[in-house]
Structures are given as C-alpha cells and as structure tokens.
Amino acid sequence: MKGSCNSMSIIPITLSFVFLFISHFEDVLAAPTRHLCRPDQRDALLEFKNEFEIGKLSPYCIDGRPKTELWGNNSDCCKWEGITCNSKSGHVIELYLSCSGFHGRFHSNTSLQNLPFLTTLDLSINDLTGQIPSLIGKFSHLTSLSLSFNHFSGRIPSSIGNLSHLTSLDLSRNSFVGEIPSSFGNLNQLASLDVSTNKFSGNFPIALLNLTELSDISVSHNQFTGMLPPNITSLTKLAFLNAIDNAFTGTIPSSLFTIPSLTQILLSVNQLNGTLEFGNISSPSNLQFLGIGSNNFIGPIPRSISQLANLGLLDLSYFNAQGPVDFSIFSHLKSLQLLSLSHLNTTTTIDLYDILSYIKRLSQLVLSGNHVSVPNKSSVSDPPSQLIDSLYMSGCGITDIPELLKNQPLLRDLDISNNEIKGQVPGWLWTLPNLNYVNLSNNTFTGFERSTKHELSSITNPSMRHFLGSNNNFTGKIPSFICMVHSLSTLDLSENNFHGSIPRCLRNLKTTLSDINLRKNRLSGSLPENIFKSLRSFDVGRNQLVGKLPRSLVHSSTLEVLNVDNNRINDTFPFWLSSLKALQVLVLRSNTFHGPIHQASFPKLQIIDISHNQFSGTLPSDYFVKWRAMSSLEKNEERSNVNYMGDEFGYYHDSIVLRNKGVEMELVRILKIYTAIDFSGNNLEGEIPKSIGLLKELHVLNLSNNAFTGHIPSSMGNLKALESLDVSQNKLSGEIPQELGNLSYLAYMNFSDNHLTGLVPGSTQFRRQHCSSFENNLGLSGPSLDEVCVDNHKPAPQQYEPVDIKEEEEEEEEVFSWIAAAIGFGPGIVFGMTIGYILVSYKPEWFMNPFGRNNSRNRGTPRKIFPGNAR
Ligand SMILES: *[C@@H]1O[C@H](CO)[C@@H](O)[C@H](O)[C@H]1NC(C)=O
Ligand SMILES: *[C@@H]1O[C@H](CO)[C@@H](O)[C@H](O)[C@H]1NC(C)=O
Numbered sequence: 061m062k063g064s065c066n067s068m069s070i071i072p073i074t075l076s077f078v079f080l081f082i083s084h085f086e087d088v089l090a091a092p093t094r095h096l097c098r099p100d101q102r103d104a105l106l107e108f109k110n111e112f113e114i115g116k117l118s119p120y121c122i123d124g125r126p127k128t129e130l131w132g133n134n135s136d137c138c139k140w141e142g143i144t145c146n147s148k149s150g151h152v153i154e155l156y157l158s159c160s161g162f163h164g165r166f167h168s169n170t171s172l173q174n175l176p177f178l179t180t181l182d183l184s185i186n187d188l189t190g191q192i193p194s195l196i197g198k199f200s201h202l203t204s205l206s207l208s209f210n211h212f213s214g215r216i217p218s219s220i221g222n223l224s225h226l227t228s229l230d231l232s233r234n235s236f237v238g239e240i241p242s243s244f245g246n247l248n249q250l251a252s253l254d255v256s257t258n259k260f261s262g263n264f265p266i267a268l269l270n271l272t273e274l275s276d277i278s279v280s281h282n283q284f285t286g287m288l289p290p291n292i293t294s295l296t297k298l299a300f301l302n303a304i305d306n307a308f309t310g311t312i313p314s315s316l317f318t319i320p321s322l323t324q325i326l327l328s329v330n331q332l333n334g335t336l337e338f339g340n341i342s343s344p345s346n347l348q349f350l351g352i353g354s355n356n357f358i359g360p361i362p363r364s365i366s367q368l369a370n371l372g373l374l375d376l377s378y379f380n381a382q383g384p385v386d387f388s389i390f391s392h393l394k395s396l397q398l399l400s401l402s403h404l405n406t407t408t409t410i411d412l413y414d415i416l417s418y419i420k421r422l423s424q425l426v427l428s429g430n431h432v433s434v435p436n437k438s439s440v441s442d443p444p445s446q447l448i449d450s451l452y453m454s455g456c457g458i459t460d461i462p463e464l465l466k467n468q469p470l471l472r473d474l475d476i477s478n479n480e481i482k483g484q485v486p487g488w489l490w491t492l493p494n495l496n497y498v499n500l501s502n503n504t505f506t507g508f509e510r511s512t513k514h515e516l517s518s519i520t521n522p523s524m525r526h527f528l529g530s531n532n533n534f535t536g537k538i539p540s541f542i543c544m545v546h547s548l549s550t551l552d553l554s555e556n557n558f559h560g561s562i563p564r565c566l567r568n569l570k571t572t573l574s575d576i577n578l579r580k581n582r583l584s585g586s587l588p589e590n591i592f593k594s595l596r597s598f599d600v601g602r603n604q605l606v607g608k609l610p611r612s613l614v615h616s617s618t619l620e621v622l623n624v625d626n627n628r629i630n631d632t633f634p635f636w637l638s639s640l641k642a643l644q645v646l647v648l649r650s651n652t653f654h655g656p657i658h659q660a661s662f663p664k665l666q667i668i669d670i671s672h673n674q675f676s677g678t679l680p681s682d683y684f685v686k687w688r689a690m691s692s693l694e695k696n697e698e699r700s701n702v703n704y705m706g707d708e709f710g711y712y713h714d715s716i717v718l719r720n721k722g723v724e725m726e727l728v729r730i731l732k733i734y735t736a737i738d739f740s741g742n743n744l745e746g747e748i749p750k751s752i753g754l755l756k757e758l759h760v761l762n763l764s765n766n767a768f769t770g771h772i773p774s775s776m777g778n779l780k781a782l783e784s785l786d787v788s789q790n791k792l793s794g795e796i797p798q799e800l801g802n803l804s805y806l807a808y809m810n811f812s813d814n815h816l817t818g819l820v821p822g823s824t825q826f827r828r829q830h831c832s833s834f835e836n837n838l839g840l841s842g843p844s845l846d847e848v849c850v851d852n853h854k855p856a857p858q859q860y861e862p863v864d865i866k867e868e869e870e871e872e873e874e875v876f877s878w879i880a881a882a883i884g885f886g887p888g889i890v891f892g893m894t895i896g897y898i899l900v901s902y903k904p905e906w907f908m909n910p911f912g913r914n915n916s917r918n919r920g921t922p923r924k925i926f927p928g929n930a931r
C-alpha cells in the first residue's frame with residue numbers, strides 16, 4: 061500500500077519538472093501541450109470570478125451560458141474562454157468577459173489588479189454594480205476598456221486619465237453621474253469614446269478637445285448642458301458625433317461642418333436654438349447623417365444644405381420654419397434615403413409627389429404635423445416611381461389614402477393617423493406583402509372594403525403585425541377576415557362603434573396576438589375563451605360584455621395588462637390570476653364582481669382597480685404581504701430604458717383611466733413606475749390591513765366608499781411615495797395617524813364622512829387640503845384644520861390638477877415627436893446595407909442599441925439586434 065502511494069506522488073513532480081523544462085525553452089519548442097498559464101494569473105482570474113455570483117445572462121446575450129463556466133479545471137488558463145495571454149510571458153493581456161452572467165458589486169480592491177498587463181478589459185453586458193475603483197489607473201497597458209451595459213454608478217475616477225494608451229473607452233448604459241473628469245485630456249491615443257445612456261451632467265467635456273486622435277464621440281442620453289464648443293474643430297479626425305437627448309443649448313457652431321472627416325452629426329432632442337448656419341461646408345462634404353430634429357431652431361432652412369450632397373439621413377423635425385419652405389432645396393440630396401420634416405411650422409403645403417420625385421432614393425419619409433397635399437390619381441401623369449419603406453403622415457390634413465401606396469411592395473410602416481380620411485379601408489392594403497405597421501387611428505373610416513378574392517388569397521401569407529384603427533367611425537361587426545391575418549400581433553380597434561360579439565375566430569391568431577384593444581365600442585356577449593395564449597395586453601373596457609372572466613386566462617403567462625372596466629361582467633374575485641407571474645395591471649372597475657377578495661400573491665402587480673363592484677368581506681391584516689412590485693421597484697434590465705408600458709417595439713402603448721387626486725383622468729401612456737390601488741365603491745368591511753404599510757412604492761390609494769371600520773393604520777406613514785390618499789365614506793374611527801404628516805409627496809387626501817376624531821397633523825401637506833377633505837367626522841380639530849376651513853367658499857380643489865401629470869405630458873410630446881433615428885453605423889458602410897437599421901420613429905429605447913455600431917474594437921459584443929429593426 062505504502063509503495064503505491066509513493067509512486068503516485070512521483071508522477072506530478074515529474075510532470076511539473078517536464079513542464080518547467082519545456083517552458084524554459086518556450087521560444088524554441090512549440091510544444092502543443094505545455095501550459096502557458098502562470099499560476100499567479102490563474103489565481104487572480106479565479107479570484108476575480110469568485111468576486112461575483114454567476115447568474116442568468118442578460119437577455120441581450122446570444123450565448124446561453126456564462127463564459128467562465130468551464131474555467132477552473134486544471135487546463136491551461138490561457139485557453140479559458142475569454143482569455144488571451146502574452147505568448148512569451150504568459151501574462152493575461154486580454155479579458156473578454158462580456159455576457160458572463162456576473163452579478164454583484166465590483167470590489168474596490170478587485171483581484172483584477174493582479175493582472176497588471178491587461179491591454180483589453182471587456183466586462184460589458186453583465187450586472188455589475190458599485191463604482192469604478194480608483195485603482196483602474198494602474199492598468200497602464202490598457203488600450204481598450206468596456207464596462208457598458210452594467211449598473212455601475214457614481215463618478216468616474218480621475219485616475220482613468222492615467223490610461224494613456226487607451227484607444228477605446230466604452231462606459232455606456234450605466235448610471236454614472238457627475239462630469240467627465242478633466243484628466244480625460246491626457247488620453248491622447250483615444251479614438252473612440254462612448255459614455256451614452258448614463259446620468260452625466262455638466263458642460264460638453266472640453267478636455268476631449270485636446271485629443272487629436274478622437275474620431276468617435278457618443279455622449280447621447282445624458283444630462284449635459286451648455287453650448288457645444290466652437291473649437292471642437294480642433295478634433296481634426298472627428299467622424300462621428302452623437303449627442304442625442306441631452307440639454308445642450310445655443311447654436312450649432314457652424315465651424316463643425318468644416319471638419320472634413322465628419323460623417324455623422326446627431327444632435328436631435330436637445331434645446332439647441334437660434335438659426336442654422338453651415339458656414340464653409342468642406343467640399344465635397346462627407347456628411348452622411350445629419351440629425352438635428354426636436355430642438356428649438358428657427359428658420360429658414362439654409363439653402364446651402366444642398367451642398368451636403370452625400371447625406372443619407374436628414375432629420376429636421378420640429379425645425380420652426382416660421383414661414384414658407386422651398387422644398388426643392390432637397391432635390392440636390394441625391395443620396396437621401398431617410399428624411400424627417402415633421403412639424404416644420406411652415407406655411408407651405410407639402411406636395412407628397414413633389415418631394416418623392418425630387419429625391420429619387422428616398423425610402424423613409426416623415427411628414428407628420430405638416431399640411432400635406434396628395435394629388436388625386438387622374439391629375440398626375442408621371443407618379444413618383446421609387447419604392448417606399450416607411451411613410452409617416454400623421455396629422456397632415458389629408459382626406460384620402462395616397463393612391464401611390466397601392467403599388468408599393470416594400471412598404472413596411474404606414475402612419476396616416478390623425479387625418480380626415482373618410483370611407484372604407486381599401487382592400488388592397490392587405491395585399492402589400494411587406495406591410496408591418498399600419499396606423500389609421502383618429503380618422504373617420506366607417507368600414508372595411510369587401511376584399512376581392514385575389515386580395516383575400518394574398519392575406520393568407522400576410523406580414524402585417526400591428527394594426528391600429530382606434531377612434532374612427534367603424535360600425536357593424538368586427539370583420540372576421542382580420543382572423544386571416546395570421547401575423548397579427550397588435551389589434552387596436554378601440555373607440556369605434558363596433559357591435560356584436562368579440563370574434564371567436566381570434567383564437568386562430570392566438571400564437572401571434574400580443575395586444576388587443578377593443579375599448580369603447582358596443583360589443584356584447586361574453587369574453588372568448590382560448591385567445592389568450594401569447595397575449596400581453598387585453599383591454600375590452602367600456603363595452604356591454606357579460607358573463608365571467610374566461611378561466612383560460614390562467615394560461616396567459618405573458619399577460620401584463622387586463623382591463624375589463626365598465627361592462628356587465630358578473631363573477632367572483634379572480635384570485636386565480638395570481639398564477640400570472642407577469643400581470644402588472646388589473647382593472648375590473650364598474651362591473652358586478654362580488655364576494656370576498658381573496659388573498660393572492662400578485663408579484664408584479666402595480667395597478668389594481670376593482671372599484672365600483674359588489675365585493676364584500678374583510679381583509680386579513682397580512683393581505684398585501686406578497687405584492688412585491690408595490691413594495692420595491694425591481695430593476696428590470698430588459699426594459700430599463702423604456703419609460704411606458706407597451707409592446708416591445710414601441711408601436712403600441714397601454715392606456716388607462718384612473719381616479720387620482722380626486723379627479724378621473726386618462727393616462728394615454730402609463731409610466732412604468734406608476735402604482736395604484738383603487739378598492740373604492742364596494743362593501744369591504746373590517747380594518748384596513750396593516751400590511752398596507754409595506755407598499756413603499758404606492759402612489760395612489762383609494763379605499764373610499766366602503767364599510768371599513770377601526771383605526772387608520774399608522775403603518776401608512778411608511779408609504780413614502782404616496783401622492784393621493786382617499787379613505788372617505790367609511791366608518792373609520794380614532795385619529796388620523798400623525799405619521800401621515802411626514803409623507804412629503806402626499807398632495808391630495810380625503811378623510812371625509814368617517815367617525816374620525818382628534819388632532820389633524822400639522823404638516824404643510826395637510827394645510828394645503830380643502831376643508832371638504834375633513835368634513836363629516838365626529839371631532840377633528842387642530843390648527844391646520846382651522847386654517848383650511850376658515851373660508852368655506854374656497855374654490856374647489858383645483859390645485860390638485862396634478863403638476864406631475866403636466867410634466868408627463870411634456871415628456872410625452874418628446875416621445876411622440878417623430879424624428880429620424882440612426883442607431884449607429886460605423887463610417888464607411890454602404891448605404892444600401894444600412895437601410896435595414898434606420899428607424900423612423902423616435903423610440904428612445906432604440907437609440908440606445910449598442911450593437912448596431914459596427915465597431916471592430918468591440919470584439920466579444922454580440923450583435924443581437926432589437927427585433928423591431930431587423931428588416
Ligand atoms: C470541469 O470539471 C467539471 C466537474 O469537475 C466537469 O463537469 C466539466 O466537464 C469539466 N470541464 C472541462 C472542460 O474539463
Ligand atoms: C483587499 O481585498 C482582500 C480580499 O481580496 C482583503 O483581504 C483586503 O483586506 C482588501 N484590502 C483593502 C485595502 O481593502
């Protein structure tokens with residue numbers, strides 16, 4: 061036994077001797093089996109890996125498994141995935157660990173510091189939190205650093221300025237704050253800088269102006285302010301400048317256009333103002349993209365724009381022309397493929413056919429918000445012949461669908477909403493083989509042209525995914541041919557006069573249908589079973605539907621929004637919906653639901669409105685314990701940059717009518733962080749559950765008009781986000797908890813018609829209420845009450861017309877603004893190829909696509925493109 065033990069221990073020694081021997085002669089012997097890996101480097105790598113939890117990969121990752129999965133066996137660490145070693149010294153020099161499923165805090169003294177020879181460090185697309193440690197400055201060999209797509213926060217340490225060999229720095233898609241440190245002025249090899257989609261502030265970092273190698277700058281989606289520096293011209297190699305979505309003011313320095321290397325200038329969605337001047341445009345101009353829409357420029361559009369002969373994309377939306385515009389100035393832009401002229405405030409009527417015949421290569425055109433004329437067929441001898449990809453003509457005052465669209469086999473997106481188009485939706489529309497999105501909302505269409513046999517047969521191979529026809533004058537039954545459009549994902553026929561039942565044939569579309577909105581029609585009958593397989597949003601509110609909620613809903617694992625308000629549905633509380641892990645919005649308002657509201661766990665539920673039904677019974681004190689989404693906002697990586705609830709493409713947004721701060725209001729968009737509970741107008745009794753105090757993210761709470769008894773729980777003092785509280789018309793007794801005085805966002809409250817007594821809290825919020833918020837109680841008193849009730853003729857609570865809602869509307873306008881969005885191209889790509897990635901509507905989430913940029917330095921970054929722009 062002993063002997064065999066000894067002989068076994070000899071083997072490793074011999075092996076390591078051989079290894080040493082070989083590695084000593086590494087320059088001579090190209091032994092395939094030798095280990096290049098140095099033990100100290102291996103240990104540092106393993107330690108680094110162990111600093112994090114390895115969890116689920118980000119949804120942006122293509123590969124299904126973490127790179128580090130196979131690390132750690134006795135193999136050569138230089139052969140581990142993501143590692144490159146120096147072939148002589150064995151030091152790790154490149155670390156590509158994007159999409160590695162790292163979760164956790166980046167340590168301030170990370171063991172990475174034991175890999176001091178790194179030239180490339182790529183930790184993008186993980187879930188790293190914390191700050192960039194100051195020791196980053198020690199990696200003096202770094203040429204490429206990417207931390208994009210994580211949850212880093214805090215300021216950038218100025219020690220980054222010590223990385224004097226850096227050529228590429230990508231900090232995009234994090235939550236960094238503060239200014240760009242002036243030490244960046246030392247990065248004199250830097251060619252590419254991307255700090256987009258963070259919370260950086262301050263002026264344009266002038267330290268960058270010293271960096272003569274700099275060719276790509278992206279500072280988009282931050283909070284930068286101030287003017288763009290005129291001496292930006294010192295960047296003689298500048299090719300790409302993206303500052304979209306900041307708060308830059310002032311004019312565009314006309315010197316910018318003199319930089320001959322410039323190919324892309326994207327400055328849309330800022331507060332730039334004044335007139336536009338191009339100065340001495342370098343000739344020939346290499347400029348391919350010019351995006352300056354959604355600013356505050358005033359006219360005229362300079363004629364010299366015609367010298368930008370290589371432009372492929374031009375976004376002038378919201379350019380306040382303040383007078384006539386000569387649209388023939390665009391006729392010199394022979395390469396133009398995407399043109400956005402939305403909301404020009406011009407007195408000139410745009411002739412659609414003229415524009416198209418001026419610019420022969422144009423395929424994406426945005427004219428929304430201007431007056432557009434569409435000549436009728438007979439008056440045009442030579443209609444424009446190009447193939448159109450997208451046409452946005454919302455709010456253009458047109459009365460007919462442009463006839464030329466009939467022969468547009470490549471048409472994908474068509475928006476002719478908010479016009480004055482009457483009559484029938486033409487049958488040929490369904491025959492266009494590439495149609496993806498059609499928006500006919502807010503016209504006066506009355507019906508669908510009966511399709512010919514030929515047209516019907518072409519529906520059998522459809523492409524249409526999004527059909528929006530809300531707010532028209534459609535009558536009759538919902539046409540069953542809709543069910544033949546097998547690609548349909550969004551069907552919005554809300555606010556029409558449809559009657560009859562919801563077509564049962566919709567079940568044929570159950571694998572594609574994601575968003576159904578049939579709100580505000582006159583639909584009757586019961587809700588269909590078995591249409592819900594892949595539904596995300598289902599809104600049939602304000603109809604005359606009867607019966608019960610279909611139990612097949614229980615299989616809708618993707619359902620986020622269920623809204624059946626103002627119907628005649630007679631059912632018990634659907635506690636069984638708690639199996640729906642994605643459910644965020646549940647609205648049962650104004651039906652005849654009845655019985656107790658059973659305790660259920662709704663982990664994602666943010667908005668629940670079951671008001672004006674006949675629910676009864678008591679709520680146990682732990683009722684709200686499992687409502688996690690209202691107790692803490694979970695970060696949701698997939699959608700963290702999308703502000704409103706809706707489909708993943710931005711074609712459809714959920715809307716809702718809610719009572720908030722005493723007024724009923726329609727949210728045409730629902731902010732993703734919005735939370736509300738409305739149980740009002742039922743027969744609920746017993747005490748208000750103490751667990752209500754767990755819902756720290758709750759904004760609106762309405763328990764009025766029930767039969768609640770007992771005290772108002774003092775735990776409500778924990779509802780730090782609460783803005784509106786209504787407990788009126790109950791049988792509550794005792795005092796108003798003094799803790800409520802600390803809720804600084806609480807702008808509206810109503811305690812009237814109860815049995816409350818005692819002192820009203822004295823905080824400002826309470827002193828701003830109207831007297832009626834406290835009336836009809838047993839004995840409320842106190843200085844703040846005296847103050848608000850001095851003058852009983854005070855105007856009705858107008859002041860609650862909530863300020864934050866106004867802000868939301870402004871924000872919305874920005875979102876609505878159509879601008880041409882380029883989501884990144886390396887310079888030099890042939891235009892014909894790039895068309896597939898150009899997006900027409902301004903959908904903020906799409907600007908942020910980090911993968912579109914064809915940056916060869918970004919090795920290891922997957923190229924998964926958002927589904928919405930893969931064309
Ligand atoms: C590494 O070891 C684990 C378990 O010890 C094994 O499952 C895995 O297949 C090994 N990987 C390699 C590359 O040898
Ligand atoms: C650095 O990290 C190690 C663990 O890796 C720890 O033991 C040490 O205390 C840390 N040093 C400092 C200065 O934080």
Ligand SMILES: *[C@@H]1O[C@H](CO)[C@@H](O)[C@H](O)[C@H]1NC(C)=O
Nearest residue numbers: 194195196197198219221222
């Ligand atoms: C960066 O360089 C400065 C000198 O320029 C030095 O004082 C500082 O210690 C360096 N920082 C790091 C983290 O290496």
Ligand SMILES: *[C@@H]1O[C@H](CO)[C@@H](O)[C@H](O)[C@H]1NC(C)=O
Nearest residue numbers: 242243244245246267269270
């Ligand atoms: C940048 O250049 C200016 C003038 O050329 C100079 O005064 C300044 O010190 C430089 N800044 C850095 C950080 O090198």
Ligand SMILES: *[C@@H]1O[C@H](CO)[C@@H](O)[C@H](O)[C@H]1NC(C)=O
Nearest residue numbers: 266269270289290291292294
């Ligand atoms: C650019 O101009 C700013 C002031 O507008 C100045 O502070 C900076 O030093 C200038 N940089 C260069 C490189 O000229």
Ligand SMILES: *[C@@H]1O[C@H](CO)[C@@H](O)[C@H](O)[C@H]1NC(C)=O
Nearest residue numbers: 309310311331332333334335
């Ligand atoms: C541009 O806006 C700034 C402030 O935002 C203002 O001071 C300036 O006068 C404006 N310029 C023009 C030409 O309107």
Ligand SMILES: *[C@@H]1O[C@H](CO)[C@@H](O)[C@H](O)[C@H]1NC(C)=O
Nearest residue numbers: 380381382383404405406407
């Ligand atoms: C539109 O232009 C007119 C002048 O034609 C001007 O009076 C008006 O203020 C402008 N509207 C906006 C919104 O700027």
Ligand SMILES: *[C@@H]1O[C@H](CO)[C@@H](O)[C@H](O)[C@H]1NC(C)=O
Nearest residue numbers: 455457477478479480502503
């Ligand atoms: C509907 O379209 C008209 C123009 O036809 C417009 O004035 C109105 O604002 C639009 N309504 C909505 C809700 O968009």
Ligand SMILES: *[C@@H]1O[C@H](CO)[C@@H](O)[C@H](O)[C@H]1NC(C)=O
Nearest residue numbers: 482504506532533534535557
């Ligand atoms: C809608 O249609 C009805 C008849 O079906 C008609 O009376 C009404 O005027 C139409 N409304 C509009 C705005 O065209």
Ligand SMILES: *[C@@H]1O[C@H](CO)[C@@H](O)[C@H](O)[C@H]1NC(C)=O
Nearest residue numbers: 628629630631651652653654
């Ligand atoms: C609701 O249905 C129940 C039977 O399930 C019935 O007794 C009740 O009358 C119905 N209520 C209404 C308002 O129709």
